[in-house]
Structures are given as C-alpha cells and as structure tokens.
Amino acid sequence: MAHEHKLEIFRGLLKFKSNTQKIWGVLVFLTIVTGVEVFLGITKPPLLTENSFLGMKILNWIFIILTLVKAYYIAWDFMHLRDEKNSLRRAIVWTPVFLVAYLAFILLVEGNYIYNVFKDGFVTWNF
Amino acid sequence: MDSTVTTGAEESVWGGGNRPLGASYGKLMMWFFLVSDALTFSGFLAAYGFSRFKFMETWPIADEVFTHVPFFHGNYPMYYVAFMTFILIMSSVTMVLAVDAGHRMKQNSVIWYLFLTIIGGAIFVGSQAWEWATFIKGDYGAVETKGGRILQFVKADSGDRASLADFAKTIPGERVAHEKNNGLWFYDEGYQPSYSLNEVKAGFQANTNILIRTETINAEGEKEVLSRQESLAKLQNATQVVEGANLIHNEYGSRLFADFFFFITGFHGFHVFSGVMINLIIFFNVVLGTYERRGHYEMVEKVGLYWHFVDLVWVFVFTFFYLV
Numbered sequence: 001m002a003h004e005h006k007l008e009i010f011r012g013l014l015k016f017k018s019n020t021q022k023i024w025g026v027l028v029f030l031t032i033v034t035g036v037e038v039f040l041g042i043t044k045p046p047l048l049t050e051n052s053f054l055g056m057k058i059l060n061w062i063f064i065i066l067t068l069v070k071a072y073y074i075a076w077d078f079m080h081l082r083d084e085k086n087s088l089r090r091a092i093v094w095t096p097v098f099l100v101a102y103l104a105f106i107l108l109v110e111g112n113y114i115y116n117v118f119k120d121g122f123v124t125w126n127f
Numbered sequence: 128m129d130s131t132v133t134t135g136a137e138e139s140v141w142g143g144g145n146r147p148l149g150a151s152y153g154k155l156m157m158w159f160f161l162v163s164d165a166l167t168f169s170g171f172l173a174a175y176g177f178s179r180f181k182f183m184e185t186w187p188i189a190d191e192v193f194t195h196v197p198f199f200h201g202n203y204p205m206y207y208v209a210f211m212t213f214i215l216i217m218s219s220v221t222m223v224l225a226v227d228a229g230h231r232m233k234q235n236s237v238i239w240y241l242f243l244t245i246i247g248g249a250i251f252v253g254s255q256a257w258e259w260a261t262f263i264k265g266d267y268g269a270v271e272t273k274g275g276r277i278l279q280f281v282k283a284d285s286g287d288r289a290s291l292a293d294f295a296k297t298i299p300g301e302r303v304a305h306e307k308n309n310g311l312w313f314y315d316e317g318y319q320p321s322y323s324l325n326e327v328k329a330g331f332q333a334n335t336n337i338l339i340r341t342e343t344i345n346a347e348g349e350k351e352v353l354s355r356q357e358s359l360a361k362l363q364n365a366t367q368v369v370e371g372a373n374l375i376h377n378e379y380g381s382r383l384f385a386d387f388f389f390f391i392t393g394f395h396g397f398h399v400f401s402g403v404m405i406n407l408i409i410f411f412n413v414v415l416g417t418y419e420r421r422g423h424y425e426m427v428e429k430v431g432l433y434w435h436f437v438d439l440v441w442v443f444v445f446t447f448f449y450l451v
Contacts, residue, residue: 074216
C-alpha cells in the first residue's frame with residue numbers, strides 16, 4: 001500500500017499536517033454532523049416537518065443528505081478511498097450506488113402503490 | 128499508440144504481474160466482500176422502506192419506541208442510540224489510528240489502538256443487546272384487535288401514555304397454571320401477559336380517564352387518539368393483550384417494524400460481533416509480533432476496512448430506523 005496520504009478535506013479548504021491529525025479532524029466533523037442530526041431529530045422544527053420536497057419532509061431530506069455526507073467521509077478518510085487509484089474508487093462506489101438507487105426506486109414506488117391499494121381498495125384491514 | 132508497434136511495455140500488459148488498481152490481492156478481495164455485503168444491507172433497508180411506504184400512515188414512530196437510557200428513568204428519545212453511534216465512530220477512529228501506526232511500524236501503538244477498538248466494539252454490542260432486551264420486554268403494554276391492529280392507551284387529562292398496570296383491574300382466581308404433571312409434560316404453559324384481556328377491558332370501562340390511541344398517524348405527525356365513546360367501541364374488537372415485542376406481536380404498532388428491527392439490527396450486530404472476534408485475533412497476532420516479523424501491517428488494514436464498513440452500515444441503519 002502506498003504510504004503517502006492526501007491530507008486535505010473539503011476540497012482543500014482544510015489542510016492537515018499529518019495523517020493522525022486528519023483522522024481527528026474527520027472525527028470532529030462526523031461528531032458535529034451526528035450532533036446536528038440528533039438535535040434535529042429531538043426538536044423536529046415545524047418549519048422542516050411541515051414542508052416537503054418531492055413527497056418527503058424537508059427534515060428527512062436533511063437526514064438522508066447528512067447520512068451520505070458521513071458515509072463519504074468514513075469511506076474516503078477512514079477506509080482510505082481518498083488515497084486509492086481513481087479506477088478502484090469508482091468501481092467500489094458506483095457499483096452499489098447504481099444498484100441501490102435502482103432497487104430503492106423500484107421498491108419505494110411499489111410500496112407507495114400498495115399503500116394506495118390499501119387506502120382506496122374495498123378490503124377492510126382496520127378492524 | 129500504433130497497434131503494429133511492439134514494445135516491451137506492451138508485452139507486459141498481457142504478461143501478467145500488473146497491478147492496475149494499485150492494491151494488493153487481499154485488499155481487493157476485502158473490497159469485493161464489502162461491496163457485496165453493502166448490497167445485502169441495502170436489500171434489507173430497501174425492503175424496510177418498502178414496508179414502511181406500504182404502511183405509511185400506521186408505521187410506529189421510532190422516537191416513541193426507543194426512549195430508554197440504561198440506569199435512568201424517564202423519557203429520553205434517541206440519546207442512547209446517538210451515544211451508540213458515537214461509540215462506533217470512535218472505535219472506527221481508533222482503528223484507523225491503529226492502521227496508521229501500523230504503517231509506521233509502531234507495534235505498541237497498534238496494540239493500544241486495537242485494544243481500544245475492541246473495547247468500543249464490545250460496548251456497542253452490549254448496548255445493542257440491552258436495547259433488544261428493552262424492546263422485547265416492552266413499555267406500556269397494548270391490546271391487539273382481530274385485524275392485527277394495535278391499540279395503545281393514553282391518559283385523557285395529561286395526554287401521557289398509560290401502562291396496563293395503571294388501570295387494569297385484578298379479577299382474582301380465574302386461571303390455573305399448567306403444571307407438567309397434569310397433561311402433556313412436554314408442553315409449556317407459554318408466556319402469559321400480566322393482565323388478561325377481561326381485566327384490561329373491565330379496568331378500561333371503570334376508569335373514564337383512559338382513552339385509546341390507534342396506529343394511525345394524523346396530519347401533525349402524531350398518533351390519533353380516539354374519544355371516550357369511540358374508544359369503548361374500538362375496545363370490543365380486542366382479542367388479546369400484547370406486552371413487548373417479538374416476531375409475531377408488537378405492542379409498539381406494526382409487527383413488521385419489530386421484524387425489521389430484529390432482522391436488520393441483528394444482522395448488523397452479528398457483523399459487529401464478528402468484527403470484534405476478528406479484531407481480537409489480529410490483536411493477539413500483533414501482540415505476538417507476527418506482523419512485525421512479516422514486515423508490514425496490511426492485515427490490520429484489511430480488518431480495519433471491515434470494521435469501518437460496519438460503522439458505515441450503522442450510519443445508514445441509524446438514519447433509516449431511528450431518524451427518518
């Protein structure tokens with residue numbers, strides 16, 4: 001394994017002097033993100049729960065985006081994807097991304113369809 | 128490049144010995160495994176999403192299900208899960224520090240960081256076991272209707288949840304415990320709830336302060352509470368008392384919620400458990416100096432990849448199970 005590490009995160013906005021320092025920096029960042037998630041999850045600001053975008057509450061969009069941000073930093077800095085070759089990184093990242101996006105799309109649309117069948121159908125389920 | 132030109136470099140393209148991805152065999156195989164495992168977890172989470180979309184209006188609210196913190200009484204939604212998440216991220220950090228120390232061939236640092244990683248993993252698995260136990264034991268108790276819906280109870284004056292013990296009557300002496308010497312010795316009595324359905328019904332009729340809360344989520348994102356009249360009518364459909372959760376009955380609401388909870392967090396917990404075991408093996412190898420003699424600590428790095436992956440999966444489970 002190559003021993004050189006890329007020591008900058010946020011597209012070079014934040015540069016670290018050593019790999020150890022970068023690890024602690026990423027930990028601080030991940031902790032802050034988790035803290036924000038928990039804070040939003042407990043307070044549930046009405047502004048974010050009452051408005052929705054593409055059929056989902058803004059709050060849930062924020063959660064999902066923050067999760068992807070966390071996943072990015074775990075994979076890039078803890079799993080050293082940042083230091084791997086582009087080809088390896090792309091193979092690892094895009095394969096699941098495409099497959100999961102496809103699966104989630106199919107299953108969620110289907111789930112929503114069945115929800116409507118239950119709602120408008122003639123079968124009683126709440127008794 | 129012209130195809131007719133034959134150079135030495137071109138010959139070695141087909142001659143083997145190339146490392147186009149710049150990673151060792153072991154690391155590539157670990158990545159193969161992790162990508163396929165990621166797809167397995169995605170399958171579970173997507174199935175969870177499917178069921179949730181299917182029962183969008185009646186799905187349990189996670190904040191109301193996971194409200195306990197060990198050694199503390201009261202209602203603390205999410206704090207403990209957030210703590211578990213932090214523990215797992217923290218143990219990921221000690222793992223990556225161990226890998227880093229390994230690159231610099233510092234045996235003692237690797238030992239210490241791996242030790243901390245194992246401790247973090249053990250705390251996490253223990254927390255998960257505790258959370259399972261709390262979930263299985265249940266909170267307030269509920270009744271299940273003929274159609275499999277769950278009816279919970281709230282106090283009309285304060286709006287707080289009411290546990291069965293708060294209002295159920297005790298009707299003495301109506302059942303005899305099954306003993307092995309009477310009847311089939313290999314039959315157990317099975318689990319009996321603390322209160323029978325008749326006791327709950329009688330207590331509900333006597334106590335006018337108790338209302339029924341259905342599974343339905345209203346426009347404000349809260350569970351719908353019935354009026355006293357509706358509650359009395361609804362309770363007639365009840366067929367059994369449910370306390371806690373298992374794969375068949377779930378006092379918190381939709382039984383699929385419990386099924387997915389056990390399945391997904393169980394599968395993840397099993398990964399963490401395996402991770403701790405693998406870390407232990409590596410830990411002893413480091414202590415014995417195996418990698419020092421081998422001249423590199425790549426094994427720590429490979430196990431580290433697995434360990435970070437477990438953390439990565441938890442980040443998603445945390446979001447989709449507890450937050451969204």
